[in-house]
Amino acid sequence: MQLPDSLLTGDNAAFLDTQYASWLRDPASVPEEFRLLFESLEPPADHHGVAPGEIPSFPRRSIFAGGTEQANGDGLSGRVTALVFMHRLHGHRWAEINPLEPRVREAVPELEPGYHGIGPADLDRVVGNPGVFGLPAQVTVRKLVEHIRKAWTGSIGCEISDVREFAQRRWVREQVETVPVREVLDRPTAERYLRKLADAENFERIIQTRFPGAKRFSLEGAETLVPLMELLVRTCANHGASDFVVGMTHRGRLNALVNVLNKPVRLVVDEFQDVKGKAHGSGDVKYHMGFSSDATTLDGRPVHLTLTPNPSHLEAVDPIVEGRARAKQERFGAEGRKRVVPILIHGDAAFAGQGVVAEVLNLSELHGYRTGGTLHIVVNNQIGFTTPPSDARSTPYSTDVARMLGVPIFHVNGEDPSAVAAVAAMAAEWRMKFQRDVIIDLYCYRKHGHNEADEPSFTQPRMYELIRSRATPRDTSALALVKLGLLTDEDCKRIDRESLAALQAGAEAEAEAEPQAIHPDGVKVLRDLFSRYRGSIHDSVDTGFERTKLQEVLVGLNSLPAGEWHPKIRRVIQQRLEMAKGDRPLDWGTAEQAAFATLLAEGYSVRLSGQDSARGTFTQRHAILTDTATEQEYTPLKQLGPFDVYDSSLSEFAVLGFEYG
Ligand SMILES: Cc1ncc(C[n+]2csc(CCOP(=O)(O)OP(=O)(O)O)c2C)c(N)n1
Numbered sequence: 001m002q003l004p005d006s007l008l009t010g011d012n013a014a015f016l017d018t019q020y021a022s023w024l025r026d027p028a029s030v031p032e033e034f035r036l037l038f039e040s041l042e043p044p045a046d047h048h049g050v051a052p053g054e055i056p057s058f059p060r061r062s063i064f065a066g067g068t069e070q071a072n073g074d075g076l077s078g079r080v081t082a083l084v085f086m087h088r089l090h091g092h093r094w095a096e097i098n099p100l101e102p103r104v105r106e107a108v109p110e111l112e113p114g115y116h117g118i119g120p121a122d123l124d125r126v127v128g129n130p131g132v133f134g135l136p137a138q139v140t141v142r143k144l145v146e147h148i149r150k151a152w153t154g155s156i157g158c159e160i161s162d163v164r165e166f167a168q169r170r171w172v173r174e175q176v177e178t179v180p181v182r183e184v185l186d187r188p189t190a191e192r193y194l195r196k197l198a199d200a201e202n203f204e205r206i207i208q209t210r211f212p213g214a215k216r217f218s219l220e221g222a223e224t225l226v227p228l229m230e231l232l233v234r235t236c237a238n239h240g241a242s243d244f245v246v247g248m249t250h251r252g253r254l255n256a257l258v259n260v261l262n263k264p265v266r267l268v269v270d271e272f273q274d275v276k277g278k279a280h281g282s283g284d285v286k287y288h289m290g291f292s293s294d295a296t297t298l299d300g301r302p303v304h305l306t307l308t309p310n311p312s313h314l315e316a317v318d319p320i321v322e323g324r325a326r327a328k329q330e331r332f333g334a335e336g337r338k339r340v341v342p343i344l345i346h347g348d349a350a351f352a353g354q355g356v357v358a359e360v361l362n363l364s365e366l367h368g369y370r371t372g373g374t375l376h377i378v379v380n381n382q383i384g385f386t387t388p389p390s391d392a393r394s395t396p397y398s399t400d401v402a403r404m405l406g407v408p409i410f411h412v413n414g415e416d417p418s419a420v421a422a423v424a425a426m427a428a429e430w431r432m433k434f435q436r437d438v439i440i441d442l443y444c445y446r447k448h449g450h451n452e453a454d455e456p457s458f459t460q461p462r463m464y465e466l467i468r469s470r471a472t473p474r475d476t477s478a479l480a481l482v483k484l485g486l487l488t489d490e491d492c493k494r495i496d497r498e499s500l501a502a503l504q505a506g507a508e509a510e511a512e513a514e515p516q517a518i519h520p521d522g523v524k525v526l527r528d529l530f531s532r533y534r535g536s537i538h539d540s541v542d543t544g545f546e547r548t549k550l551q552e553v554l555v556g557l558n559s560l561p562a563g564e565w566h567p568k569i570r571r572v573i574q575q576r577l578e579m580a581k582g583d584r585p586l587d588w589g590t591a592e593q594a595a596f597a598t599l600l601a602e603g604y605s606v607r608l609s610g611q612d613s614a615r616g617t618f619t620q621r622h623a624i625l626t627d628t629a630t631e632q633e634y635t636p637l638k639q640l641g642p643f644d645v646y647d648s649s650l651s652e653f654a655v656l657g658f659e660y661g
Contacts, residue, residue: 020034023035076118076122076127076141079117079118080116080127080130080141080144083111083116083118083148084130084131084148086110087149087151087152087153088152088173091111091148091153091157091158092153092158092159093108093111093396095152095153095154095156095413096153096154096413097155097157097411097413097443098382098413098443099413099414099443099470100382100466100467118141122141123140123141123142123145124141125141126140126141127139127140127141127144129144132144132147132148133173133174133177134147134177134178134181135147147177147180147181148177151177151180152176152177154180155412155413155419156179156410156411156412156413156422157410157411157412158172158176158410158411159397159409160173160176162403162405162406163408164406165406168434168436171430172426172430175426175429176426179422184421185418185421185486186486187487188298189231189421190417190481190486190487191486191491192227192298193417193420193421193477194474194477194478194487195495195499196226196230196259197223197474197477197478198474198499199259199499199502199503200223200225200226200227200252200259200474201220201223201472201473201474202499202500203255203259203265203503204216204218204220204223204255205500206265206503206504207254207268207272210272213452213453214272214452215452216254216451216452217250217251217287217451218252218255218447218452219252219255220446220447220448220472221446221447222251222252222381222414222442222444222445223255223473223474224414224420224442224444225255225345225377226255226256226260227417227420228414228423228442229256229260229343230260231420231421231425232377232427232428233295233297233305233343234299234301235424235425235429236432237299238301239338239432240335240338240432241338241341242340243304243305243306243328243339243341244303244304244305244340244342244343245306245308245321245324245325245328245340245343246260246261246306246308246321246343246344246345247310247318247321247343247345248307248344248345249314249315249345249346249347250287251347251379251381252379253287253307254287256307256345257307258503258506260305261295261305262295263291263293265506266507266508268286269507271285284312288309288310288312289309290306290308290309290310291306291307292305292306293305308321308324308661314347314354315350315351315356315357315360316356317657318344318346318357318654318657319360319653319654319655319658320657321343321374321661322342322360322363322369322371322374322657322658323659323660323661325340325342325371325661326369326370326658327661329372331530336372337371337372337435338432340372341372341373341374341375342374342375343377344360344376344377345379346376346377346378346379347381347384348378348380348382348383348389348392348441349383349387349389349393350384351378351399351401352395352398352400356653356654357401358404359649359651359653359654359655361401361404361437362649362651363648363649363651363658365436366646366648367646368609368644368646368647368648369609369646369655369658370435372431373430373431373432373434373437373438374431374438375431375437375438376437376439376440378398378439378442379442380398380411380441380442381445381446382443382444382445382463383446383456383460383463385450386450386454386456386459388460397409397411398441399441402437402439407436407437408426408427408430409438409439409441410423410426410427410438410439410440410441411441412440412441412442412443413443414443414473415444415473415476416480417477417481418484420442423440424440427440444473445467445470478492532603543598545601549601551582553594553598553601553640554580554590554593554594554597555577555580555581556639557576557597557636557639557640558580560573560625561634563627563630563632563634564627564629565625565628566626569622572589575587576590588620589620589621592620593637596623596637596643597637600640600642600643601640603641605643605644606637606641606643606644607643607644607645607646608646609646609648609658609659610647610648611648611649612647613645613646613647613648614647623635623637623643623645
């Protein structure tokens with residue numbers, strides 16, 4: 001449809017133009033009649049088939065002229081800009097992230113130059129660079145297409161469209177678009193990467209050889225988790241982190257314990273042999289025990305790694321890790337968020353399915369629960385027990401629940417070492433720079449059944465035929481590193497030999513020795529370090545507090561400073577004063593206040609958390625008073641010591657887990 005000429009004059013034209021630009025950005029932003037009108041128009045020359053709502057805001061679109069600058073006379077620049085924009089938005093849908101499945105080009109037509117009217121004859125024409133990082137100001141269309149394809153549709157599929165802050169989105173764009181032109185892996189890193197992959201593979205081989213058929217929830221198919229974790233720790237440490245609190249489930253846990261947390265292999269072997277002793281942890285306990293260790297990164301920085309014990313209940317450990325990290329952060333003071341980094345490792349089915357995942361993500365930016373950003377790794381082996389993704393979630397990616405946070409989500413092919421290293425660097429730098437969560441969706445597979453006794457071909461015969469004939473991630477990655485010129489075939493063989501020898505020696509060396517205790521009495525160690533209470537929890541404790549002192553404290557707490565206070569609050573506080581003086585019986589709220597006050601006065605800290613914690617669900621607490629004129633908050637108990645009270649999201653499971661942590 002054409003617009004009548006009478007409409008296209010003077011103020012009318014300018015007004016319509018503004019409405020049109022607004023509709024292009026968001027169809028819901030204009031009145032219904034304009035929406036219907038614009039929908040009925042032919043797409044203008046620069047629209048290029050882009051759907052409303054998907055247009056970048058940078059060049060102003062016009063309803064009349066076809067919009068963008070016409071440097072090439074035929075709108076080539078505009079068409080190229082649209083192609084770039086589509087790659088930033090939809091590139092991940094065509095990226096080669098799945099080692100088991102080739103990508104399906106037809107599924108994403110917007111990524112084809114032809115879709116935007118860019119034909120073979122245009123490829124050698126020069127256009128101005130429409131803001132793509134890593135390219136010069138003037139570039140041929142061919143070079144530009146190659147570059148954006150490498151950046152956005154290679155082994156990394158990056159979702160940034162939900163990142164709402166412009167500066168953050170631009171930062172991720174810059175990182176992703178410069179991957180093709182920067183050195184992601186140097187030789188020492190490549191060598192270490194392969195060594196960690198070899199360690200991961202050899203560990204499983206050793207356990208399988210010694211304990212054939214035993215349940216070990218092997219990491220095989222997803223061994224890349226080990227070098228990925230190491231790279232994340234290394235990069236965060238280079239940016240000031242020193243402590244890492246890790247949470248993970250069964251899959252690859254033993255492997256990560258040995259190859260990331262440096263737990264002696266011998267101890268794991270003992271656990272398989274059900275050797276009782278100080279190393280305790282036989283039977284299934286070995287998949288639930290925690291561990292901590294000190295290590296030094298490849299760049300020589302000291303780090304402390306802690307794996308949190310967890311129950312079988314998938315993802316239940318997530319809030320505990322967050323709470324534990326937050327507690328450690330408090331001890332580091334102002335530096336805390338930077339120093340302590342939580343890392344959560346999820347299964348793809350559990351991440352999409354368990355409600356606590358959404359609860360924990362929702363805690364991530366809340367005042368009382370923030371931990372300065374969690375590194376989430378989804379070990380995406382594309383199956384949950386025997387259930388395929390199509391039956392396990394209603395969304396394309398298992399990570400889609402995390403889109404609500406507006407943080408980058410990196411899907412990455414676990415068999416491309418450069419891509420994994422690039423994602424590790426981007427994710428860790430994002431966390432350290434913006435102090436927000438980030439998601440890595442590590443595409444891999446599961447070599448065996450859910451555990452080693454399960455037969456996966458009952459339910460996924462074709463998938464497992466494919467898997468059986470595959471080279472291991474170590475072999476594939478070694479080939480890639482040789483192809484990049486970073487390692488030679490001989491290097492790869494040597495690295496594997498060294499890895500196997502070291503692990504075998506570790507498994508046997510202390511065969512005669514007493515199993516070592518990790519922490520003879522972990523609870524006591526922690527209590528001595530961090531608690532002022534020295535008695536047993538079974539002791540009865542004298543909770544008495546001197547009467548006149550208590551009265552003094554309560555009078556102090558209930559003497560309001562200057563301000564505009566709600567008349568009903570004034571009355572409550574007045575009554576509390578009368579109670580403090582003994583003129584009224586103590587009510588529940590005041591008794592609570594007295595309990596917190598005496599703890600604080602004795603040097604303990606108090607933290608209350610949950611919905612309505614500050615006011616109290618039954619209007620009884622009034623721990624925070626709000627000035628009715630300024631909305632300034634006043635927390636009387638803070639006068640006495642570290643008293644924190646936080647209203648939380650409406651969650652019980654995650655908030656309780658957080659406080660437990
Ligand atoms: C809350 C909960 N539900 C069910 C189980 C039983 N279970 C253990 S592992 C598993 C499959 C997990 O799949 P995924 O998250 O993809 O991890 P994978 O085992 O594939 O690594 C199930 C259903 C459990 N442990 N916890």
